[in-house]
Amino acid sequence: MSTRIAFLKGHGTENDFVIVPDPENAVDLSPAAVAALCDRRAGIGGDGLLHVVRSAAHPEAKAMASEAEWFMDYRNGDGSIAEMCGNGVRVFARYLQHAGHVGEGDLAVATRGGVKAVHIAKDGDVTVGMGRARLPEGEVTVSVGERSWPARNVNMGNPHAVAFVDDLAHAGDLFTPPPFTPAAAYPDGVNVEFVADRGPRHVALRVHERGVGETRSCGTGACAVAVATARRDGADPAVTGTPVTYTVDLPGGRLLITEHPDGQIEMTGPAVIVATGEIEADWLENALR
Numbered sequence: 001m002s003t004r005i006a007f008l009k010g011h012g013t014e015n016d017f018v019i020v021p022d023p024e025n026a027v028d029l030s031p032a033a034v035a036a037l038c039d040r041r042a043g044i045g046g047d048g049l050l051h052v053v054r055s056a057a058h059p060e061a062k063a064m065a066s067e068a069e070w071f072m073d074y075r076n077g078d079g080s081i082a083e084m085c086g087n088g089v090r091v092f093a094r095y096l097q098h099a100g101h102v103g104e105g106d107l108a109v110a111t112r113g114g115v116k117a118v119h120i121a122k123d124g125d126v127t128v129g130m131g132r133a134r135l136p137e138g139e140v141t142v143s144v145g146e147r148s149w150p151a152r153n154v155n156m157g158n159p160h161a162v163a164f165v166d167d168l169a170h171a172g173d174l175f176t177p178p179p180f181t182p183a184a185a186y187p188d189g190v191n192v193e194f195v196a197d198r199g200p201r202h203v204a205l206r207v208h209e210r211g212v213g214e215t216r217s218c219g220t221g222a223c224a225v226a227v228a229t230a231r232r233d234g235a236d237p238a239v240t241g242t243p244v245t246y247t248v249d250l251p252g253g254r255l256l257i258t259e260h261p262d263g264q265i266e267m268t269g270p271a272v273i274v275a276t277g278e279i280e281a282d283w284l285e286n287a288l289r
């Protein structure tokens, strides 16, 4: 008889994830297995996968176990590993609540980008403390087809290139990675955000996610965009002593990003569990042949 592996499906502003609860880290999730599960036609489908493991049971998270019981082992849809996923943390927290591991209020989640403070509000929104942005110096250029734009290099634990455009349609087809220069700016690839103004402290973006393609939302991308836009507009909370909040519209919904005077960034938005099910282990084995 075929064994089955429990899974859930969830999304945060339509950045969607296959969720695999595996407290003792017993499920073998090779890059090929993750890519098969995230395949939208032959698998379950998702931009990425959230492997839910007790921190104490994962070699990369053991050191964080005293601060955070659960580790978000995040994978991109192509099976690659990323340092951080902002929407993923919110959906991960929603899963922990759904499974009865935590209630509303505050919790800590271990990630490859460190321990993140999360708040599950009564109204359903989930806020995550994303840490500080790093803004490496240097000129970066990104291209789509014949067009090129200067971009701001912003690191939110994972790398981003933020380009301001007049019209989001100019970014064209973002399924394939937009080429960038210089190559040395992003030795491990990059997430690319195209941003257009919508009003005071209000922007809209489209994104190509490294290891995925064009997605309908990217949490770290929204944070990178808020910081890049604030600096472009001459707003730096570290200088003024006043927090700055940007409304960021993405194809899949809206995120609110606040940067505090100490540089800490908070992101708030929805996180939804859509379905629960079982993966046929035989199917997965065959898919990997």
Ligand SMILES: N[C@@H](CCC[C@H](N)C(=O)O)C(=O)O
Pocket: 015, 048, 076, 081, 082, 083, 084, 085, 086, 087, 088, 158, 159, 191, 209, 210, 211, 212, 217, 218, 219, 220, 221
């Ligand atoms: N969707 C995520 C970002 C996921 C990681 C990214 N594709 C990378 O490779 O860095 C988010 O919500 O932040």
